[in-house]
Structures are given as C-alpha cells and as structure tokens.
Amino acid sequence: MTIRDTAPVASGEARTKTRARRAPDAAPRIGALGVFAVLYLAFIYAPVLFIPLFSFNDSTYIAFPLSGFTTEWYVTMSRSDGLVGALTNSIKVATPAAVVSTLLGTLAAKAVTRYRMPGMEAVVSFIMSPLVVPAIIVGVALLIIVNAIGIELSLFTVFLAHLPPCTAFAMWIMISRLEGFDAAIEEASRDLGEGPWMTFWRVTFPLIVPGVVASLLLTFTISFDEYVLASFLGGSEPTLPIYIYSQLRFPWQLPNVLALATILLFASFALVYIAMRFRNRGVQFKTTTGV
Amino acid sequence: MSEPTAVSTGSGVAPMGTPLRWWRRLILRNEAVRGYTLLSPTLFLMTLALGAPVFFLFLVSFFTQDLLEISTDFSLENYMSFLGKENYQKLLWRSLKVSGFVTVLSVVLAYPMAYFIAFRVRKNKFAWLILITVPFWTSYLLRVFAWKIVLGHNGVINSGLTELGFIEEPLTFLLYNPFAVVLTLAHAWAAFAIMPIYVSLEKIDRSLLEAARDLGDGPAMRFWRVTLPLSMAGVVAASLLVFIPTVGDFVTPTMVGGPKGTLIGNLIQIQFGKANNWPLGAALSVISLIAITAVVCAFLWFTKRVRTQEL
Incomplete structure (x- = not known):
C-alpha cells in the first residue's frame, strides 16, 4: 500500500526523464521470456495434438515410427x-x-x-x-x-x-x-x-x-x-x-x-x-x- | 434470504387489498428487491442443485450402510472408520500433497507466461489469450487421455526415444505414479492459473514501475518490490482455483496414476460404485471438504501475513 501512496509524488517530476530513458526498453524484447512462452505453448498443445496425429496413423499401436497415412479409423469409428x-x-x-x-x-x-x-x-x-x-x-x-x-x-x-x-x-x-x-x-x-x-x-x-x-x-x-x-x-x-x-x-x-x-x-x-x-x-x- | 428485510424497509403503506400493485410499487421503489427478484431463479436453482445436495451429503455421512439398506440412525461410524484406517488418511494426505505440487507447478509455470503476455506482448494480446485458453475447452477426459498416450509404455516419449536410439528399453517411471498425476493435472488446469495472474498483472499501473525505476531500482528489485507484491492477489486466486478442484479428482489418477497414484477421489468414487457404501463415501467427501477448507484458510492466513510484512 505504501507504494501506491508514494507513486504520484515520484512520477510527476520524473516523467520527462523516463521518456528519454525508455528507448532501449521499448524495443520488443523477445529474450528468455519469449523462449519460455513458446515452450509453454508447446507444453500446452503438444500432448493434445498427438491425438489427431495418431488418428491418421496406419497402426493399432500408438507409437513411433508412424507407419503410414490412413482414414480407416474414421470410417470404422462412424460405424x-x-x-x-x-x-x-x-x-x-x-x-x-x-x-x-x-x-x-x-x-x-x-x-x-x-x-x-x-x-x-x-x-x-x-x-x-x-x-x-x-x-x-x-x-x-x-x-x-x-x-x-x-x-x-x-x-x-x-x-x-x-x-x-x-x-x-x-x-x-x-x-x-x-x-x-x-x-x-x-x-x-x-x-x-x-x-x-x-x-x-x-x-x-x-x-x-x-x-x-x-x-x-x-x-x-x-x-x-x-x-x-x-x-x-x-x-x-x-x-x-x-x-x-x-x-x-x-x-x-x-x-x-x-x-x-x-x-x-x-x-x-x-x-x-x-x-x-x-x-x-x-x-x-x-x-x-x-x- | 434478505428479501424479508428489504420488504420491511420498502414500504410501510401497503394497501393489503391489491398485493400485485403493492409488489409493483415495492419493486419500483427498492433496488435490492429488484435485484433479488432478478436473482431469484438462479438462487433457486443453486439452492436446489447445490446447496440442498451438499446439506444432504452432510446428513448422509452420519448414516450407516447395513448390507443393502441404509440405516438412518445417527452414527459417527464412518468418521471413526476414517480415523481408524491409516490407508484412508494416507490417501487424503497424498491427495493434498499432489494438489499442492500441482498448484505450485502450474503457478510457477503460469506466472512467466502471464507476465510475458501482460508486459511483453504489445500487439495481438487477444490472440495470445485465445491461444492459451482454447485447449482447456476441449474435453478434460481427452486431455488426460492425451497424457496417457504421451507417457505410456509404448507411448510417444518411449517409442520416440527408442526410435532415435537414446534408449533401449522403455522408461517405466513415466506413467502410473504420482508424478504423472501431478504433470497431467498441472497441464489440465493451466488456464485456471494463467488467467487470474494475467488479470492482476494487467491491472498494475505502469507508472508505478516507472516510478520505481526513477527512484533507482533495477529490473530485479523493481519486480521484487513492485510487480510481484501487486500481482500477489492473482497468484493467490490462481492457487485456490487450481488447488481446490484438483483435490477430488479421480479421472486422472485412474488413467495415469496406477496403484501408487490413487487419490481420495478414487476412494470416494468406489464407495458410490463397486463398494456401494454411500454413507462412507459421503463422510469421506465431507472430510475432504473440511481438509480443503483447512488448507485454504492456512494458505490465506499465511499469504496475508507475508504480504503485510513485506509492504
């Protein structure tokens, strides 16, 4: 709470300075956070996307290597x-x-x-x-x-x-x-x-x-x-x-x-x-x- | 609930002859009455489909199963049997631990992601948010099943690594243990962790950060002294949103947990299924609720203390 109280006092005078100093920060920094974000997306999506991948695989086992493309499972499923x-x-x-x-x-x-x-x-x-x-x-x-x-x-x-x-x-x-x-x-x-x-x-x-x-x-x-x-x-x-x-x-x-x-x-x-x-x-x- | 009080403050001059007109006048005059009138169908539903059932659950937990009949005499037998059986206590304790790990893991992973979207993404924030949340709208069952495919004996990881020549034998430690349960649950509830943290980060007044910098704080100190404390509300909310619902989960332990990953949810489910001992199941549910409440209260008390000391 103290932060909130002191903030207006500090920022009023300092605002002009920040603008000048902002330049290096303003460029979109991808860096470590960006890499993490991509990895996180992979963590979220990868497991789910294996389901469609193997649904087209021409084998009853869910395992690599993929053995070929088929839509057979969709046909049997629908029946x-x-x-x-x-x-x-x-x-x-x-x-x-x-x-x-x-x-x-x-x-x-x-x-x-x-x-x-x-x-x-x-x-x-x-x-x-x-x-x-x-x-x-x-x-x-x-x-x-x-x-x-x-x-x-x-x-x-x-x-x-x-x-x-x-x-x-x-x-x-x-x-x-x-x-x-x-x-x-x-x-x-x-x-x-x-x-x-x-x-x-x-x-x-x-x-x-x-x-x-x-x-x-x-x-x-x-x-x-x-x-x-x-x-x-x-x-x-x-x-x-x-x-x-x-x-x-x-x-x-x-x-x-x-x-x-x-x-x-x-x-x-x-x-x-x-x-x-x-x-x-x-x-x-x-x-x-x-x- | 509070309608009676609203009625008494609403109008003292109710002509009893025309209740409809009286009601109309009351509604037009009193905001709370109007509000509760609009709320009443929803409240009725929630009372019927949530409040009353939970009350009944509590009631039934004091009954006992007598072979096929349920004896409605008041008894503490179910609670005594929980206290007497170490296995039951172990399961509850393990469930709390697993949910605790899930909470920590999902919050720790979600925080940088939420921070990235809130502070680094300038354009297309909305697209990022959609990207993060969409997978969690797909069937929970299928997401758990997906992990079974990934971690399984002949699953994605094992067959992939074998194919690449890294391993000869499939790794057996991947599936059917508490670790698989933690990982799967952390994945399944990730959106519940990200959203509250993101909202709390997005709300932070950026001028506070500028102020901190102008007063000489480096990026690390600025994060530690400004961003983190101001986003704590989001972290706390995220923790609760992940911890509470995961304690009772039984689908994940059934599919990826194996015998060592069984949780209290499985035990409850069995009481309402194969074991057919509903009163015991009810008692176990009540005990779980109490345990969850206790942990949540302790957590809130602890975070409050930390936050008041820090600022």
Whole structure:
C-alpha cells in the first residue's frame, strides 16, 4: 500500500526523464521470456495434438515410427455401435443446459451489475462456487438427493447436474459483458420514456447479444465435454464422454477413439474460437451508441 | 434470504387489498428487491442443485450402510472408520500433497507466461489469450487421455526415444505414479492459473514501475518490490482455483496414476460404485471438504501475513 501512496509524488517530476530513458526498453524484447512462452505453448498443445496425429496413423499401436497415412479409423469409428446414440444424448443434454444456464446467468449478471443489494458478495460467491468445488463432491451430493427424492437417473438428471457450473460460467461471461458498456445508455432510455422491459429489449439486449452467443457456445461446450458429473448422474443412456471412457477399456478400440477424439477436439476448438470472437465483438460501443 | 428485510424497509403503506400493485410499487421503489427478484431463479436453482445436495451429503455421512439398506440412525461410524484406517488418511494426505505440487507447478509455470503476455506482448494480446485458453475447452477426459498416450509404455516419449536410439528399453517411471498425476493435472488446469495472474498483472499501473525505476531500482528489485507484491492477489486466486478442484479428482489418477497414484477421489468414487457404501463415501467427501477448507484458510492466513510484512 505504501507504494501506491508514494507513486504520484515520484512520477510527476520524473516523467520527462523516463521518456528519454525508455528507448532501449521499448524495443520488443523477445529474450528468455519469449523462449519460455513458446515452450509453454508447446507444453500446452503438444500432448493434445498427438491425438489427431495418431488418428491418421496406419497402426493399432500408438507409437513411433508412424507407419503410414490412413482414414480407416474414421470410417470404422462412424460405424461403431452406440456412437450416434451417445452423440444425440450429449446434444440433448447440452442444448437445454446452454439455453437455461445462459438465461439464468444473464438475469443474475444484470442484477449483480445494475443493482446495489445487501449481501451481494456472498450471493455471487455462492453462485460461482460450482466452478471451484470439486466436481466429485457436487456429483455424489446430487446423486444422494436425487436418489432420496426418487428421481430415476436419466439424461434429465445429467442436465440438472450441468446447470450449476454452466450457470456460474454464463453469469461470469455476462457480468464482464454488462460491465463493458455504460449503464447511462439504459438510464437514457428510461428517461426517454421506455419501460424496463422495452429498455432491456431495445437497448440492453442488442448490446449484450455477443456475450449471449459466447455464453451459449461455451456453456454448450462445458456440458458437452463434461465427464465427472455425467458419470455419477447418467442412467442407462450414456453421453459422449461416458461412451468414450467406456471404449478406452478396449485396446483394439483405441484408434477409433482417437478418430472420434480428433473430431471432438476440432469441434471444440471451432466453437470456442467463435465464442471468443463474439465475446469481444463490439467492445468499442462504450458510450457513443445512443441517439 | 434478505428479501424479508428489504420488504420491511420498502414500504410501510401497503394497501393489503391489491398485493400485485403493492409488489409493483415495492419493486419500483427498492433496488435490492429488484435485484433479488432478478436473482431469484438462479438462487433457486443453486439452492436446489447445490446447496440442498451438499446439506444432504452432510446428513448422509452420519448414516450407516447395513448390507443393502441404509440405516438412518445417527452414527459417527464412518468418521471413526476414517480415523481408524491409516490407508484412508494416507490417501487424503497424498491427495493434498499432489494438489499442492500441482498448484505450485502450474503457478510457477503460469506466472512467466502471464507476465510475458501482460508486459511483453504489445500487439495481438487477444490472440495470445485465445491461444492459451482454447485447449482447456476441449474435453478434460481427452486431455488426460492425451497424457496417457504421451507417457505410456509404448507411448510417444518411449517409442520416440527408442526410435532415435537414446534408449533401449522403455522408461517405466513415466506413467502410473504420482508424478504423472501431478504433470497431467498441472497441464489440465493451466488456464485456471494463467488467467487470474494475467488479470492482476494487467491491472498494475505502469507508472508505478516507472516510478520505481526513477527512484533507482533495477529490473530485479523493481519486480521484487513492485510487480510481484501487486500481482500477489492473482497468484493467490490462481492457487485456490487450481488447488481446490484438483483435490477430488479421480479421472486422472485412474488413467495415469496406477496403484501408487490413487487419490481420495478414487476412494470416494468406489464407495458410490463397486463398494456401494454411500454413507462412507459421503463422510469421506465431507472430510475432504473440511481438509480443503483447512488448507485454504492456512494458505490465506499465511499469504496475508507475508504480504503485510513485506509492504
């Protein structure tokens, strides 16, 4: 804290000097940090990218040397039992999970960013907690209560389990979106005679649409890829990650799993990339849209 | 929760005949009521799908499994069996240690990366951030599986090194041990470590750094006395975001841990699966939560002390 206090005093007088001295520093220094950054990226990407590499390899063993190019695994994979069913199940869960969680997250984010409420911090941490609490604990807790009430395990219970983490995430995205533009635009609309609903519909909503799209895509991805909760709350209908996990037990299925995994990887990459682009679209709006 | 209090402060002149109008007036007049009305569906969901289940988990941890039936008599048997079985305690202790290592490793690796993006990258910061976060949106299961491919007996590293002539026999120490678990988890949670640190670094007022330089600090001292303390909040957040969720993980130890890498999450999972002893599983979950809370509190207390002494 002392640093903050002394800073203005020091920098005011010294600013002219720094500018002169800045020159050598201003050149982009790649150096050790740059090398580290590249290595770090390799650490992040390399293991994941071995999956597509070996999915095209003409061998049932995942080992070097690569023995030849083939798309055979993609063909056998597409014919395997249960795949289409699992894929349909995952979409059946992830689509409503994305829609409901984005709706709830948007409402909650609107409340948090626009109104002063007592006890708000506690409420926000409670809503955000599913992002941090170990998934296994949420999973077994839900399993116990679902069992106590007597609800049968099904895709619906998986959907229910996916709602808290998805909603927490949606709220997080929408908060940053709602904070990204000036609330005065909304006030102006109210002052010009629009009611709260029309203000939301004609002013707020168009501004947050990119955030909504990003949230839909990202929460869809979360639910679509989720394994732990689905493993506890899934009934007899497996979602895609459950299906993949069950296939991993059979060594001869490995190349097919690699092919499936490759498709999923690139589908996720694409969805998330689009979501990220959307999320940052129109940040330049800020204050100058009105009238 | 706090709606009742808001109601009492909201309006004292409520014409009881028209509750709808009364409610309308209340909403228009009181900000907190409006806020909580908007929040209520989300809060309802969270209470239903998170609060209530965790409460039930706590409750069930005091029940006992009687063959196929669950006896609902209050009992401390599950907790006693945890205290009595050294194996269970060992697993919890190992889980905490593994998560601790994962936290240290991911934060230590993430810090320079976040620093690089915050201070060195001038153009395309956004592209770098996308590049860092995109892999973590792919299925967690597949990322763990990827490490199995890399570290396996005939995996990428072993077959690659054999091919290049560096080794004759596959290295056996790569897979199925706690080290593989730490490495895999550190990789899987890297984005959780980078983002908070990056945000805290990005927020630092650059003039403070200039000031430090003008007052005679070299780059190392400037980092030590200005950048690091100001980014500590990010480091603490990153540590918690990595440590807490990894304690319960069971997918990674199952796939790359082997018998020596089994963690408390595996034990809990077995209670709800093969062993079919839900009350014990519930008790183990509660114990894990308590242990996590204890570690987090100790960590926060410690970092607070260090920070107040430093500044």
